[in-house]
Amino acid sequence: MPVDRGRTKEEVAGEAWMAMYRFILGGEGQRNFHDACEHTGLAPGVLKTLLSLHPGQPQSMGELAETFRCDPSYVTSLVDGLESTGLAERRPHPGDRRVKDVVLTAAGEHRRDEAEKILSQPPEALDRLSFTELRQFRDLIEKIVGA
Amino acid sequence: MPVDRGRTKEEVAGEAWMAMYRFILGGEGQRNFHDACEHTGLAPGVLKTLLSLHPGQPQSMGELAETFRCDPSYVTSLVDGLESTGLAERRPHPGDRRVKDVVLTAAGEHRRDEAEKILSQPPEALDRLSFTELRQFRDLIEKIVGA
DNA sequence: TATTGTTATACTCTATAACTATA
């Protein structure tokens, strides 16, 4: 390890970012998500939509499109996927009848919980940290995400 | 925040994992990758392939398929994408002529560097940590990934 | 006239099945 490694804050941030990035995208995260799709019987896109809906928090089609940075027409098909299986439903938005709000049904909330349970199974690699280190790590990452 | 939060190591690991997972998949990582695709002029899959090849380290088609957990036929099209633009080339594997090794060309190495430069741009959210916290965080994440 | 969402359509991504060459 070179002595001048991570000299500036930007460099250290870059190093931390790349490590995290590779960790998630290099298999660990993908495997979990794939498992969650299989277990819930949902296609990846539909599951992603299910997860971004929260109980009691309607989201408009447009908001979902913005969240996913995708075309609104694709949101139509994603929400169709949820609605056809009774996991969510569209409701007229009070005040602007052009807008449609999407809300989870009771079944949707339940299915979402199942998916979250699978996704939150941490990869074994986290065992490389001690309990103390892990708490430290969790606090730091939560500070980063602004939780 | 509930008092009994993160009581066991498993719980804390789950909390840390979910925060990290959301951070990467919830936009920050996607944006960077999208930028890298645009800048390099490569389709997402092709860029992913470029990134998993390392200078001086040939990888067989089969190894790539295993890395991506995808069908070998898809690797064919991905490597075609690299080869048609002169970023990589196929070579007969010494010792087993069924196998084809994929290696980066000089142009490929250069393009790969460009992409890495963009991808390693850390999201601004990392600024929420102090320099000291950031170093701590980097050390922990690198311990996790086994660097 | 501008905006939200849908429909119809086409393009990209990825897998399955049948095939070729080598082992």
Place this chain on the structure above:
DNA sequence: TATAGTTATAGAGTATAACAATA
């Protein structure tokens, strides 16, 4: 006969363009 890779093809995933309803 079994394995590595390719070809042809089909199925998801996602976007673009034209449209209907509401503002």
